[in-house]
Amino acid sequence: MAESTEIFTTQEPVEYTEAAHGGDAAHAEPTLLGLQPFQWVSVAMLLLILVAILRLKAHKSITAGLDSRIAAIREELDEAKRLRAEAETLRDEYAAKIANAESDAEAMLDNARAEAESILERAEEDSKELVERRKRMAQDKISAAEREAVAEVRAKAAAAAAAASRSLIGEKLDADADRKLADDMIAGI
Numbered sequence: 001m002a003e004s005t006e007i008f009t010t011q012e013p014v015e016y017t018e019a020a021h022g023g024d025a026a027h028a029e030p031t032l033l034g035l036q037p038f039q040w041v042s043v044a045m046l047l048l049i050l051v052a053i054l055r056l057k058a059h060k061s062i063t064a065g066l067d068s069r070i071a072a073i074r075e076e077l078d079e080a081k082r083l084r085a086e087a088e089t090l091r092d093e094y095a096a097k098i099a100n101a102e103s104d105a106e107a108m109l110d111n112a113r114a115e116a117e118s119i120l121e122r123a124e125e126d127s128k129e130l131v132e133r134r135k136r137m138a139q140d141k142i143s144a145a146e147r148e149a150v151a152e153v154r155a156k157a158a159a160a161a162a163a164a165s166r167s168l169i170g171e172k173l174d175a176d177a178d179r180k181l182a183d184d185m186i187a188g189i
Helices: 001-012 037-054 059-171 175-188
Strands: none
Touching: none
8 A cells, every 4th residue: 555655646746728728727616605516406405305394294294104114014013923823822733633643543553453462362262162163073073973883883793693693593493493492482481
């Protein structure tokens, strides 16, 4: 920065002249009542604002507009607070519903497990009973088959014995032996 200051201080000021137009070397600004144009613009703006405030009562319309805007913002804030309270209530309600649903689901799951276990136990008992019943039926069939076989063997043995005794009787018993046997029996009576 020190260098830039030196540049400006060492240069010679340049004068612009209007020698070609026949004017003075110095340029003069127009003034009215000793005020420059930018000062007149400031005074005019100040007068306009004063007239607007005092005469046209702009401050009342400005404050009324600001008050209505403040009221609208307050209403929006109250509405936002109310909506937030409703949202928190709904959130709490749904959180409670979710907790209830989770507990209900847990209870249903426990109930389903208990039912599955009881069904499994019942199925095991039923299968044991079925096996026992079928075992008894098989034993009954085996016993019946044994009885039939024994009866069949006895019948065949009786038939064989009867056939053997007929043939023996037929061989050993003739008409004389048969008469003697009949007389002995009659005598025994």
